Amino acid sequence: MSDALQALRKTLREFARERDWEQFHTPKNLATALSVEAAELLEHFQWLTDEQSRTLDDAKRTAVGEEIADVLLYLLQLADKLDIDPVQAAQRKVRLNAEKYPADRARGRIDKYTKL
Template identity: 45%
Template sequence: MKELTERVRRFADERDWHRYHTPKNLAMALAGEVGELLAELQWLTPDEAATVMDDPDAAARLRSELADVQIYLVRLADVLGVDLIEASHAKIDVNEGRFPPDPPD
């Protein structure tokens, strides 16, 4: 994750985009990319969605949209000084307390 964060930061810095990369702008860009990801799946049936990666063209589009979502998320976290791995583990810790597993039958 550190390598990706540094690469995304370097990419933005080399283009002098840091002035546009405010938390608000990055969150809005992230939401837009999530919308594009949703558009790829929007009208698929559950069965079609479960096998969407079997279609090479659809799989390429989904990989691209997932990458866009991750890149904006990584950039937003970097600008805010959030360690995504640490934050994710902390959130899972909270969720484990909120949603205990069902006992076996």
């Protein structure tokens, strides 16, 4: 895990400890909170066209950034509780996806790997 993620994980542990919130940070609760925050992120894009979603004004970009941060923070806390290195897990998943979606068959297609 990168130094920046390690430092952030430590900060999150201290933040929760100072507030006695560790008791609430079960994997189930963190996964639930993560899902809620992901939905709040999605809400910012609801009803926007594809083009509008690419050209957010400053206020909307700031709000979206805050939701992205919430998603990242809950994801990192969940990974910490389950002793999963999120960078290693992501790298493994990219390798698996490369096998499922070979570039020569998937290029320019939106089909699920079972349809390639």
